[in-house]
Amino acid sequence: MEAGSENLLPSSPTYIFLAPAHHGGLGGIYGADEWCMRKVPADLKGSPYYSYKALLADGINRRASVTGNAGDGQINWVLQASTVYSQATTGTPTIGTTNSKKLFTFPLTNKIRPDSITDFGSITWTGLNPNWTTAPYNCNNWTDGADINVGTIGNYNATSSNAIFDSALIVPGLITCSSGGKLYCVEQPAPPIRFFKYIYLAPLSPIGHNGNYGGIAGMDTICNNDTMKPVELLGKGTYKAMAVDQSITIPSTPATRRATPNPLNWVLRPNTTYKRVDGATLFTTDINGLFSSMTNRFGEETENNGYIWTGLNSDFTTATGYNCNNWKSSASNYLGKIGSANTNVKSVALSYTNRPCDQTTNSSEPIRVVCVEQ
Structure with missing residues (x-):
């Protein structure tokens, strides 16, 4: 810090x-x-x-x-x-x-x-x-x-x-x-x-979670749960999950978070630097609240940082159909897009692979969420 x-x-x-x-x-x-x-x-x-x-x-x-x-x-x-x-x-x-x-x-x-x-x-x-x-x-x-x-x-x-x-x-x-x-x-x-914002992985302890969070709002709740946060971030702002969902036709359900195009409740601010709790710079966003490269990875440890549910493609568009039924399902027949917290390669950090929504780990490493200060 x-x-x-x-x-x-x-x-x-x-x-x-x-x-x-x-x-x-x-x-x-x-x-x-x-x-x-x-x-x-x-x-x-x-x-x-x-x-x-x-x-x-x-x-x-x-x-x-x-x-x-x-x-x-x-x-x-x-x-x-x-x-x-x-x-x-x-x-x-x-x-x-x-x-x-x-x-x-x-x-x-x-x-x-x-x-x-x-x-x-x-x-x-x-x-x-x-x-x-x-x-x-x-x-x-x-x-x-x-x-x-x-x-x-x-x-x-x-x-x-x-x-x-x-x-x-x-x-x-x-x-x-x-x-x-x-x-x-x-x-x-x-x-x-x-003049920067913090990002951390939740929960703080490396325990994975399946794809059912009760929706995007449930992800945000975890990000703001004080028992999940590093002590350095207690009392330092509100946080939202860097994940997206999509509109569903039947039953009619609007999207609640989107990065691009037409950002909706997006979590990254334009022209803002984001850092980990240890002070390491992750990236600086452009005028659209997106980033093209990363200086460091999301995870602080040298290995086994795990993965993150995102629902994103590597270009920040929504990975349609890969969001665990808008983060409300832990069924194995649904898939969710995950990124990797072990790399500073942007495309892999955002959109590594798809995982069945009943999974809490990938390659024995936990799947968590990235929490972004607002």
Whole structure:
């Protein structure tokens, strides 16, 4: 992923939400951020661009302050200066306003947990002391979920500094790493606009799918399913499948996606560069939203990237009759056109061969879909 290349749109107000409980083995700070991104509530996805990070410290990958309440030596810190943060609930009650040092001063205006959540627990992993310095106990940098280690927690029902360090516990601030702790997930500001779009293969894991997706719309649904996406693309736009269907006479059914001629709901934009998640350029489209050559292949791995259902001929026209009955059939007597994710030869990438629609693989490699950012 190219640093600073995301195109996130700001929203108002700035939210903090509680992610569901997880043991202390979060996969480190960045694993905690991924947990936040995979648990963003649906009502916070009004914009296709959003980003949240965990209010969690380990002193190495994330730090709030070296000196108590000073905000010095911050690393990858998640709160912004002089910003009003609100609960992610009806009425958006204010949690508090940060100071110029990107820290809350206590007490908060309201607790972080919305009253609408009838949850009488309290455990929130933080890794923080009550003065925002990094606590010494953090489940081995948030990688260990064993009960022989401990991590530092806050109380999400508190408005005092107990919100980040629960001093009311028998052993203040500490709990075993096998316990289930929630996370404070903090909305992030918009980085610079980027001038390209992303493409990825869905599902993320190399598991094939037969030709029955319930239609083109079902393919698009898979592309926008957060469990299918690389974490780098969570909160970064909406996606559609690079596949086409056709009009059917009996029963009368119009096409829903076509590349050329007369483009219909086509997924590639004119004069736009498309890249893989790793930053490798795939191609740049022409004024018709098509491309004549590829710099790199759709798949990132060195081999076994598999194949993709497309319904396309090599010139982007619709391969009539080869779309698994408009992507609604998994019967072996229907055929679907597939491309290859293992090549940068455009004609092969778009239109390699035909496969029976009950198949999920070709030559033991999965058949998936190419998902294109809109």
